[in-house]
Amino acid sequence: METKPAKTAGRYQLRFRGTECLNCGHPLDMSDKYCPNCSQANSTKKLTMKDFMDEFLSSLIDYDSRLWKSLVSLLTRPGRISLDYIAGKRVSYSNPFRFLLSLAFIYFLLIGFAGNLGDLDNVNLDSKLNSDPDSEFTWGLGTDQFSDAAQQVMDSLETEGKIDSKNLANSIVEAQRKKDSAMIADPKGYLSNLSGKGFTERFIEKSTLFFKLIHEDTLFSYDDAAKKYELDDKNENRVAFDMAKSVQRALQRPGSFLSDFMTKLPFATFFFLPLFTVFVWGVYIRKNYTYTDNLIFSFHNQSLLFILLIISFLIDLLLKIDSSGIFLLVFGFYLYKAMRNFYKQGRFKTILKFLILNTIFFILALMAGVAFFVGSAITY
Structure with a gap:
């Protein structure tokens, strides 16, 4: 206490x-x-x-003094604040969990307000994705919109005289049109034909169907679709419909969706860091630190990262430059020093574990970011 x-x-x-x-x-x-x-x-x-x-x-005033001491210690004493905190010297420092949450909120709020995300609401991606196939954007595969890698392969094959890329593109678009027409003409029959497929494939196909039906008929709920097309009242159908509805709302108001996504990112940090700390604990399993000790260390380092990102963001905003690379290098050196001071190992071992943990960190962060973005889109 x-x-x-x-x-x-x-x-x-x-x-x-x-x-x-x-x-x-x-x-x-x-x-x-x-x-x-x-x-x-x-x-x-x-x-x-x-x-x-x-x-x-x-x-x-008491909280401000703790906040100030936490900031100073984080910036000037890499790893030491974590050692003090787990040793019981906690009155002078802010709670690591609350401190990190506050910094994360500040950073993502700055990004949301300064990024003019609301202007994106003027661009209705839903209408563009569902416009004429010959337009710049289409739902599915378009006439001229292919990924660079796919286009390069097609150009190579066309050069060798094996395919005609334009005819192939037109064939793909025509096949997609026929499939879409069949889906919309008989939704009940289309859903019945999906019964033999696996859950993931079936669920994606159902969501795609409902997305198109919502766009064509302006359906507001699954009950509307079930009544109009005589569909079965299944939970899977309802969830697929809700997901399609959420994705369409995100496409109709991309700016609002991204702003909402930014406000939720701080919470994603607290789902991600405990998982990453498992790997930190495993790498330093021989050290006499509990999982909670390692988690506190991770919280402090992540707090320092957000401090540097906030400073970098404000400098870029005022001076119209890009300083993120410099501050990331500073953080990399800081993290190395923090690991040395906290775990008290030699340079070679620290550098090796630094590289291993940062590789794991970026892989997990990428996976968590994609999963959280997709999850936000289908529940928006």
Whole structure:
């Protein structure tokens, strides 16, 4: 339990102390300034507006001092703040979890506000994706829109006289048109033909069908679709419909979707870091640190990364430059020093584990980012 600075002024004077805690009923002595059971201040004086404001300002100043010391320690003493915290020196520092969450919110809010994401709502991607196949954007494969890799392969084959890329593209688009027409003409029959397929393939096909039906008929709920097309009332169908509806909303308002996605990213950090810490714990399994100790170390390092990203973002915003590369290099050197100070291993071992853990970090971060983005799109 964290100790609090003793207060003796105002309602904390000796004459206002009681012999029983007003919060938990624990017996108290007149010398007890705080209840040893629940930590509430031992005071029987009625709370006045002046007392209320004094406590509010005092708590704010105490938190600010912890915040400032945490910032200074993070910036100037790599790894040391984690050593202090797990050793029990916690009163002077902000809680690592709350500190990281605050920094993550600040960073992603800055990105959301300064990125003018709301302007993207003027671009209706849904209408473009479902426009005429000869337009610039199509839902599925377009006439002229192929990935660079696919286009290079087709150009190579065409040069060798094996295919005609234009005719092949037209054939693909025509096949897609026929498939779409069959889906929309008989949704019930199309769903029945999917029964023999695996769950993943079947679910994607159903979502694609509902996406097209929602666009064509302006359906607002699965009940509307089930009534109009005489579809079975299955949970799988409902979930596929809801996913298609969410994706269409995201395409119709991409700016709002990205803004909403940015506000959720801080929470994604707290799902990702505990998983990454498992690997940190495994790499340093011989060290006398618990999983929680390693997690605190990860929280502190991630907090420093967000501090540097915020500073870099503000510099780029003011000076119209790109300083992210420099700050990432600074973070890389900082992380190396933090690992050296915290785990106390030699340079070679630290560099090797630095490379291993950073490789794992980027792979997990990429996977988590993609999964979270897709999850946000289908639940928007």
